[in-house]
Amino acid sequence: MKILVTVKEVAEAADDFEIEGTDIGEQFLEYDLNEWDDYAVEAAVQLSEEYDDVEVVSATIGPERAEETIRMALAKGVDRAIRVWDDDVAAADLDVAAKTRLFASVVEDEDPDLVLSGVQAADDGFGATGVSLADDIGFDWAAVVNHLETEDDLSTAHVHRELEGGVEELTDVDLPAVLTIQTGLNEPRYASLRGIRQAQSKEIAQFGLADLGLDADAVRSPLSRTEMYEPETESDATYFDGSADDQAAELADVLREKGVVAE
Amino acid sequence: MSDVLAVADHRRGVVRDVSLELVRAGRELADDLGGELHLAVIAGDVDGFADTLSLEGVDAIHTVDAGEEFNHDLYAGATAALFEELAPAAVLMPNSVNGLDYAPAVANSLDLPLVADAVGLSYDGGLEATREMYGSKVETTVEVSEEPFAVTVRSGEWPAVEETADVPIEAFEFDFDESTSGARVRGFEEVGAGDVDIADAEFLVSIGRGIEEEENIELIEELAEATGATLSSSRPIVDNGWLPKNRQVGQSGKQVTPDVYLAIGISGAVQHVAGMKGAETIIAINTDPNAPIFDIADYGIVGDLFDVVPALTEQFS
Ligand SMILES: Cc1cc2nc3c(=O)[nH]c(=O)nc-3n(C[C@H](O)[C@H](O)[C@H](O)COP(=O)(O)OP(=O)(O)OC[C@H]3O[C@@H](n4cnc5c(N)ncnc54)[C@H](O)[C@@H]3O)c2cc1C
Numbered sequence: 001m002k003i004l005v006t007v008k009e010v011a012e013a014a015d016d017f018e019i020e021g022t023d024i025g026e027q028f029l030e031y032d033l034n035e036w037d038d039y040a041v042e043a044a045v046q047l048s049e050e051y052d053d054v055e056v057v058s059a060t061i062g063p064e065r066a067e068e069t070i071r072m073a074l075a076k077g078v079d080r081a082i083r084v085w086d087d088d089v090a091a092a093d094l095d096v097a098a099k100t101r102l103f104a105s106v107v108e109d110e111d112p113d114l115v116l117s118g119v120q121a122a123d124d125g126f127g128a129t130g131v132s133l134a135d136d137i138g139f140d141w142a143a144v145v146n147h148l149e150t151e152d153d154l155s156t157a158h159v160h161r162e163l164e165g166g167v168e169e170l171t172d173v174d175l176p177a178v179l180t181i182q183t184g185l186n187e188p189r190y191a192s193l194r195g196i197r198q199a200q201s202k203e204i205a206q207f208g209l210a211d212l213g214l215d216a217d218a219v220r221s222p223l224s225r226t227e228m229y230e231p232e233t234e235s236d237a238t239y240f241d242g243s244a245d246d247q248a249a250e251l252a253d254v255l256r257e258k259g260v261v262a263e
Numbered sequence: 264m265s266d267v268l269a270v271a272d273h274r275r276g277v278v279r280d281v282s283l284e285l286v287r288a289g290r291e292l293a294d295d296l297g298g299e300l301h302l303a304v305i306a307g308d309v310d311g312f313a314d315t316l317s318l319e320g321v322d323a324i325h326t327v328d329a330g331e332e333f334n335h336d337l338y339a340g341a342t343a344a345l346f347e348e349l350a351p352a353a354v355l356m357p358n359s360v361n362g363l364d365y366a367p368a369v370a371n372s373l374d375l376p377l378v379a380d381a382v383g384l385s386y387d388g389g390l391e392a393t394r395e396m397y398g399s400k401v402e403t404t405v406e407v408s409e410e411p412f413a414v415t416v417r418s419g420e421w422p423a424v425e426e427t428a429d430v431p432i433e434a435f436e437f438d439f440d441e442s443t444s445g446a447r448v449r450g451f452e453e454v455g456a457g458d459v460d461i462a463d464a465e466f467l468v469s470i471g472r473g474i475e476e477e478e479n480i481e482l483i484e485e486l487a488e489a490t491g492a493t494l495s496s497s498r499p500i501v502d503n504g505w506l507p508k509n510r511q512v513g514q515s516g517k518q519v520t521p522d523v524y525l526a527i528g529i530s531g532a533v534q535h536v537a538g539m540k541g542a543e544t545i546i547a548i549n550t551d552p553n554a555p556i557f558d559i560a561d562y563g564i565v566g567d568l569f570d571v572v573p574a575l576t577e578q579f580s
Binding site for chain 2: 011012013015016017019022024095096097100119122123124125126127128129130131132134135136139140141142143144160161162163164165166167168169170171172173174177180183184187221222223224225226227228229230231233237238239240244245247248249251252254255258259260261262
């Protein structure tokens with residue numbers, strides 16, 4: 001069996017940042033493995049430990065810098081990685097449809113039995129690529145999965161989808177499928193030293209559009225970001241200043257005033 | 264091609280609030296486009312739901328009487344079929360958990376551009392959507408240069424429409440056999456019951472990822488004990504197994520409405536805020552002055568919880 005995991009390197013804004021044009025200035029961004037993808041990687045690696053002959057391959061759309069993050073996934077047990085990038089991809093505003101086309105080509109090459117993807121990416125929060133991909137490649141799917149068991153013959157996945165308000169939906173999904181993974185599904189491992197060493201020798205294959213049988217049209221997107229700004233605050237909070245002791249004293253007064261503190 | 268098709272959300276026999284908000288968002292967009300607002304109601308007691316959704320501003324309701332509950336093949340298929348029939352300029356779906364499970368498939372199968380999790384929409388010759396990025400630290404404007412388009416709408420951003428009206432209801436025939444669907448719903452399970460119901464608490468001291476390590480939770484427990492508060496948390500604390508699920512506040516956890524909600528080391532992600540914005544007084548302690556939690560807080564301390572929390576506990580011992 002082959003499991004493909006989509007792995008995104010996401011940007012996080014520093015506490016103090018400045019917007020430059022339509023994005024946060026590069027110097028204020030820190031990069032990391034997308035939290036939801038970390039759980040997807042763990043799910044894939046656990047399946048590879050549970051069953052014989054499972055290969056876990058990760059797929060990333062991202063620049064060379066992303067290889068650091070990809071190595072992290074490799075260190076956690078991913079067998080080999082694919083990174084999609086070239087000048088046309090770099091120049092494009094990738095929307096869900098463009099990412100779908102790129103991943104669909106990877107799926108066509110790799111022919112996986114299961115695709116795992118994070119529910120959403122922490123930076124742009126579209127939460128749509130996994131299901132869009134499933135529809136595109138004709139796989140079944142389930143979104144927001146926080147519990148996963150597979151039939152021994154790998155014909156079916158029994159999943160829980162985490163709905164709102166503490167309710168879970170119990171669903172059976174035929175494989176091959178795309179599952180979008182919610183945090184809490186498992187406990188993502190830390191990369192061991194041995195894993196980190198081994199990751200250095202694992203393969204990261206880089207593909208451009210031509211390698212995937214695509215041309216620049218595949219990444220042309222009708223969506224464009226035209227503005228970015230800091231949101232206006234809805235409420236005017238009263239801030240407590242001074243030392244931690246001063247702040248705590250003022251806060252204590254408020255709590256007493258509100259009558260919520262037990263005497 | 265100027266109409267809007269919006270798809271209602273319901274679960275276990277109840278129309279979900281986001282559906283009433285979709286009516287507002289859909290009506291406003293239809294007004295910008297100069298068209299009609301059509302509502303789709305799929306699965307379950309569609310006639311009952313259609314009655315509930317006969318609201319001011321809706322021009323027509325299309326009921327799809329197939330299946331009992333949400334099934335994404337049914338929703339995606341019926342929405343696409345209705346889309347082909349009505350040829351609207353836009354299809355609006357909720358960014359709910361079910362929306363996450365079918366809206367991207369609708370956009371892909373109809374080859375429509377998709378804007379997900381919109382918090383604002385306007386149309387003036389082209390769609391302009393407002394979205395958040397980087398954990399709600401910034402807002403962006405996204406322009407869409409193609410029509411028709413698909414949008415999913417964040418819940419809680421548009422006021423619900425409640426004024427009833429007499430809306431024509433039409434049954435839309437869509438054949439669906441769930442047994443042939445690749446995903447079959449077996450049932451539902453309630454999770455997160457337990458000894459304490461944080462929804463009853465008057466004073467919640469809530470902890471987020473800022474706490475860093477499990478053993479540091481003791482600091483917060485001491486504060487809760489000294490003040491008689493009930494302990495709750497954001498999701499990562501529960502994901503890590505540091506507190507049980509019944510303590511989780513948010514979209515997938517509990518909705519709480521205490522007199523005071525003290526958020527410590529919680530950034531204020533939308534799914535967290537969804538569960539606690541109804542608190543009477545919100546107080547936040549966070550090292551990041553730009554943390555979105557401060558946008559909804561009444562009182563704020565920009566500071567390190569490891570300094571402020573022990574000092575606060577001291578105030579009550
Ligand atoms: C479908 C779905 C459903 C979800 N449901 C929920 C839900 O029900 N509830 C929920 O909470 N989340 C939910 N989430 C997750 C949500 O998106 C966020 O990931 C989560 O709320 C973040 O938790 P946090 O604020 O504790 O952590 P972070 O976002 O990591 O924030 C930690 C904060 O701590 C601050 N901090 C760090 N160190 C200190 C210090 N020493 N002193 C003071 N402050 C410090 C940081 O500045 C930061 O603001 C859901 C997500 C999805 C996709």
